[in-house]
Amino acid sequence: MNYDLVIMGGGVAGLTLAQTLQDKLEVLVVEESSPGGMASKLGCKATDECLSCGVCRFINIERELCFKKFDIWEGRKITSVDKSDRGFHLKTEKGEKVTSQLLAVATGASPLEIKNLSRWGGGLPRVYSGWDIERGLNEGIISSFRDCSSLAFIQCAGSRNFKEKRGYCSQVCCRYALRIAENLKFSFPQMNIDFYYMDLQILGKKKEKLWKIADKINLIRHLPYEVKEEGGKLSLVFEEQGVERKSYDALVLSVGMVPSSGTKEIGKWLGLNFDSTGFIKSYGLGHTSCEGVFVCGTACGPKDIETTQEEAQKVGEEIWRVRRG
Amino acid sequence: MIIAERKPIKEILSFLGPGEKILVLGCGTCVTVCMSGGEKEARELSSLLRLKGWETKDLTVERQCEPEFNLRAREEIAKVDAIVSLACGVGVQALAECFPEKKIFPGLNTTFMGMPKEQGLWEERCWGCGNCIVHLFGYVCPVTRCAKSLLNGPCGGSKNGKCEVKPDRDCAWQLIYDRLKKENRLEVLYALQPPRDWSTSRYGGQRKMIREDVRL
């Protein structure tokens, strides 16, 4: 089979890219599991008003899927990619072969596994990752916090850690953590919430509102040393005026984004340049070190949904420009 | 236009005897525009009464203050025992004059003559004192908008632009001053206003207008 463009990964970036180009090119989207990627698992954080978390933008994309003009292969894992003068040749594990002129990598990122964060009690009961809660929001996970009177968020648990080559800021954590905090405060005003952070990285929509939320909760600028379980509670050692110890009913670790396994694999196959943090290096407008291969979305660095969409549209235009020559 | 507001439901319910057939009669002019007695509200109220177990109908006439319109509804009215009239006081009385034998109850409290300031906010502007002088006061009527109807400057109770009687209202004299200042016509305030002849207002008893030239 021949296509003009094969997009690897059917997340927000991939689908938006496909939708921008579907009228102009023959597009195929290859998705390992089912379309949607990370965003489809996130939940809306609106209380009685919208906090502009932008998750509903994905819902609009999903709506459009019923009327798509491009092809999607679901549940197909790509086993090999190689390049010849006729274009790129892909093989899936089911043995299908595809040839395409251009290639777009939108294999995205994945949240850091919480068990890697044993230092902050990753793996202990009642230690959640922000990601877990995000996923649970639709099912009303918030109500499961009814019985906990004190709760702490630990920011930058996953990223901004140079020892482990995760020096970057994941850009979304501060915002989603604050929104979740607002959600909790809205449901249980009596709950006291501590927020351990380095800096508040608040960009984009509703920042004024987010600053307001930040005033409601108790901000502590320190990355706790360690978290232990003591008598059913989670006690946490940090330093504000001298070393202190405080115990909580539950912890939320803001795990950052790390490049997904697919991103790493495909990057290797195509011999793309990675940046120091393991994401694919983008040389502006989605160009990569390999000609004819474009990258967009979180495969080339952490982004929020809105930015991802906007970027994907731009990359789409660029691809169309390149294709036209 | 005439502004009115709905009576408390409890009061309206207290008017009605059990098992009566009831007509909710809306008025299609002022009270429609001020959203208290139009077709919408009529239907709403009749529906509410149905929920309380009465048998109701709803109807809206163009203007209840004119017998001609009321009489159009005579068939409907003949069928029912009591009418809840969603019109201003004038409308209710006009209706009562048309149908002397019917039980008629007011569904609204007529509040004032005013204008809509914005969607959902109405303010009083005229008292109908029968002798208009707004041109002397920068088009802000002190008779209506000053709680004390003072004509020669504000009272001592004007605090930072607000009235002492109703602290959420603007002091009329503040408005007058500001307006005249903007037009720099402040000198007109030097003119002393003589005591007013209130006989043209309702203190002179019920008012009546006759125009011989148009009576045929």
Added chain:
Amino acid sequence: MNKLLWLENEAFSFPDFWIEEMERDNGWKIEVKNWGNKPDNFTEYDRIFILGDSFSFTQEKISSLSEEWEVNPLKVRVFPAEEVKIIFPKSFLSILEKFIIQSLSQPLFPVEARRVVPENRVLVLPQLSPALEQTLKKRGIDTIVPPSSFSLQREGINFRLYPSGDNVGAIIISPLEEKKFPISFSSSVQDTRKLVDIEFMEKEIEKRDFRKETIGFIIPKKGVTEKEWRKAFHLSQTLVERDKAEVFILVEEVLVAGENLEKEYRKARSSGVIFEKVDFSKLGTRPTLDMRGIEVEFATERDKLKREVKVDWLVLLPERNILPFKLAPFFCGDKIEGEILPLENPNVLPFFSGIEGIFLCPSEKEDELSLVIKKYLTEGVVREIGRGEVDEEKCVLCLTCLRTCPWEAIEIEGERKKARINGERCHLCGLCASFCPAHAIEIKGLSLENWVSAVSLGGKNESSSFRL
């Protein structure tokens, strides 16, 4: 005899016996197709039923489909596929029958789904920035520079510009930004003329050498863009590395969320720039005795120690807040346009101001904006013309509709001066109809009667759903 078309989805396919039964009993002619083999001509059918998840068949979707099929949108009815999951097989078929009967009983009105495409021309207020002009040109959108005095009026989906009288498809407002600084400085400090903004520093740094001088930056936490942070990191680094200057950066928060911003921050730090997180409320400044510099007094957040630095230059990054733009003076439409501010509503286009066709352009977002506008101007929107109608007999001209319509689709026109709905702007939200005190407005196919009749139908003793 009614000719019906069913577009079924893979979730469910109709049993033949049922179709025969229906055709026999009700005298219908039912054709069952699926999205794969859609008929070429849809106009021959009396009703088109879609079996699909109503999640994706919103009002807008149905409009655009019927525009594509050239049918009256009132003929297209969606039976929610979720319903099938919930109540199949029990009473499903009977409900389906009720559904068909109900929708056949509803009267048809002459409604046309039409794609309205705005003029490919934009008006930029208050002035056109070069960056915006360039990206608009790149995407082939012509711009009008506003004449010295002009007025605007709605013209269908477009805006008409008077006196010139030509239409523009969209209006871009690049809002003025107010530059504010969180802390105030005494006049004596300002007299030193060492209090400069970052643009000045940028120019100076090319011209002269800051050897052995001390430079302080003060950066507030709100309203400073990513670009400015980048600039600050970069400048401070060059000052240290090139001129061996001493650089303090006093901040409340450091912003590193951005493409490689963290890297640049670290580069600046490792090059020797000193970042101090301080509390701005406790920040004091006074001129040095010789008036050649400024003494900055601050307490760091680390150890609450007070300390004092004598700086030769104090560079400020002001906060930017967008000032609302007043459109009222330019507008001679019926509705008085208020202040234009960005809407914080993810359901509408980003940059959308709340009035269709009026976009806001925050700084550094020109490219994204031009993408969005290009889409809007080329694809246009699908509208159902003739759906909303005002009964001129009933209308009492209370202007409620005018004041409540979120899309500014109401015009007070006609020789009798009655409200009229501008079909090209109407989104069928029905707010006007629901607020109208005189019951003068009807949105065809969405009237009260339909609902209440529909409510009385539907499944018994189980959750069941219907599209109205």
Added chain:
Amino acid sequence: MRVVALGCDKSGYPALLRWGEEGSLPFDEVKIFSLPCLGLVTEEVIFRILENSDALLLAGCPLDSCHNQKGSQGVYLKVKRVNSLLQEADIPKKVAIAFVTSGKVGEIEKVSEELLGREK
């Protein structure tokens, strides 16, 4: 308890359906209907519906992110008014509104509890 549920097809209706699919509804009978926008709902509609049901459950977009900007707000005010009317006339029926986005079921559950009179 017989309940009618209206949701806007932007967000309320999908949420209601998810809620319906989960089964184990706290009511004897639920009828779910979709509208283009909740802004269409008037006091009359609410009353007329209440005439042949025990309660009305509305589900629409969050107040400030309504697809039609003011739709949810408009109906929210109406709902408040209707409830006050019902209370004045002590009629044991109720209208409740849930501000949801597609698939956010938690909110609707909260509101249905409210309808049942067992506030949390």
